[in-house]
Amino acid sequence: xxxxxxxxxxxxxxxxxxxxxxxxxISRPIDVIRYSSSDAIAGLSGCSRSAVVRLAKRLGFTGFHxxxxxxxxELNDYVSDSTTQISDYYIKALDELKKIEKTAPLLRxxxxxxxxxxxxxxxxxxxxxxxxxxxxxxxxxxxxxxLIDYAIGLKEYTSIISEDDALVIFSISGGAQVNSPVNDLxxxxxxHKPNVIVFTMTSPSPxxxxxxxxxxxxxxxxxxxxxxxxxxxxxxxxxxxxLEAMAEGHNT
Numbered sequence: 001x002x003x004x005x006x007x008x009x010x011x012x013x014x015x016x017x018x019x020x021x022x023x024x025x026i027s028r029p030i031d032v033i034r035y036s037s038s039d040a041i042a043g044l045s046g047c048s049r050s051a052v053v054r055l056a057k058r059l060g061f062t063g064f065h066x067x068x069x070x071x072x073x074e075l076n077d078y079v080s081d082s083t084t085q086i087s088d089y090y091i092k093a094l095d096e097l098k099k100i101e102k103t104a105p106l107l108r109x110x111x112x113x114x115x116x117x118x119x120x121x122x123x124x125x126x127x128x129x130x131x132x133x134x135x136x137x138x139x140x141x142x143x144x145x146x147l148i149d150y151a152i153g154l155k156e157y158t159s160i161i162s163e164d165d166a167l168v169i170f171s172i173s174g175g176a177q178v179n180s181p182v183n184d185l186x187x188x189x190x191x192h193k194p195n196v197i198v199f200t201m202t203s204p205s206p207x208x209x210x211x212x213x214x215x216x217x218x219x220x221x222x223x224x225x226x227x228x229x230x231x232x233x234x235x236x237x238x239x240x241x242x243l244e245a246m247a248e249g250h251n252t
Contacts, residue, residue, distance in 0.1 A: 003071050004029065006059055017051035018058070025055075025071075030221040033072050033228060038064040040177040075228055089224045093234050096218035101241050109197045109213045110245035116166035116195065119143060120157065123170035124150035124181050130170040130199075130235035137239055141246070154184035165194040170235055172219065174198065174205020185210035199238055201231060 007022045014022055024045030025032055032041055038052040041064075045052070056067035100106055113119060119138065123131030128150045138145040148157060154167075161167060175182035183206055185196065198211040201219035208214050217238050221229050 002074055003059065003067070004074075007055075010058060014055070014058070015051070017047040018055045020047040021045050021052045021055045028222055029071055029075060030224075030228065032068055033075065039179065043177045043180070044173060072228075086224070086229055089220050089229060090233065092223060093218045093220040094237070097234070097237055097241065100215065100217070100238065102245070105213050105215050106242060106245050109215065110242060112195050112197065112213065113138075113143070113166050113168075113242075114246055117162075117164040118166075119145045120148055120161055120165060120167045120194070121145055121170075122148040122150065122154060122167065122182075126232065127170040127172055127235070130232055130239070131168070133236055134168060134170065134239050137243055141243060150181060153181045155187050158184075158187045158189070161188070161194045163192050163194060167194045167196050169196065169198045169200075169207060169211075171198065171205075171207060172201045172231055174200035174202040175207040176202055176205055180206070182207050199235060201234070 004026050007026055011019055011022060021041065024041070028044075031044060038049050038056075042049040042052050053064050056064045059067060061067040061070070121131045121135045121138075123129070131150075132147055135145045135147040148154065169182060169185075171180070171182050173180065175185075185193075185207060188194070188210070193210075195213075196211045197213045197215070198205075198207045199215050199217060200207060201217050201222075203214075203216050205214075215238065217234050219231055220234055221231050
């Protein structure tokens with residue numbers, strides 16, 4: 001029996017906190033693979049770290065790490081045997097992205113970036129590659145953009161970035177993970193904080209309360225929870241939509 005099936009069967013016996021962890025993992029197993037720690041899964045599922053660890057032990061594992069390895073193996077086996085086309089999920093994500101193109105948040109973000117004195121780009125973990133892509137594409141268009149090293153974090157920039165600047169954040173979870181560096185946005189002085197644009201795949205997310213503009217994107221890995229599939233292409237396409245909006249506004 002698969003881990004997912006075992007968890008479903010075990011649900012009536014779990015504590016409330018353990019059930020939260022199990023239900024989250026059943027519905028979004030790819031998140032367990034993407035986010036490396038039990039702390040991260042606890043933050044995303046709204047339970048405690050100890051509940052995640054207890055769940056893993058109830059299923060016969062010594063801890064969360066061993067549980068995650070087995071889950072990743074089962075997902076890999078599923079992808080190998082499945083006739084489902086991964087491209088179908090990306091096509092579905094593209095259809096969702098069409099709804100974002102030329103919408104008010106994207107157009108506002110384009111105008112805000114064009115007026116900014118300086119632009120900063122930030123992403124952590126896997127999302128930092130999207131931040132790097134945004135920086136590269138913007139520089140190619142002639143804009144001054146600085147990529148913030150995620151290892152240093154946003155907190156170190158609170159005295160550097162001002163209200164005349166723009167800060168663009170790329171985060172799948174939008175700060176929902178425990179100890180997410182995105183939540184360093186709270187340290188910016190409200191009266192002097194930069195204009196913050198957040199691209200995220202989680203709604204609602206903690207980062208939204210700090211953002212001036214939030215652009216919600218489809219999460220392709222959650223559309224295909226039994227497959228190991230990357231969300232980065234969705235961020236990359238969203239970046240192109242933003243650049244197109246900036247170019248069109250420049251030409252009008």
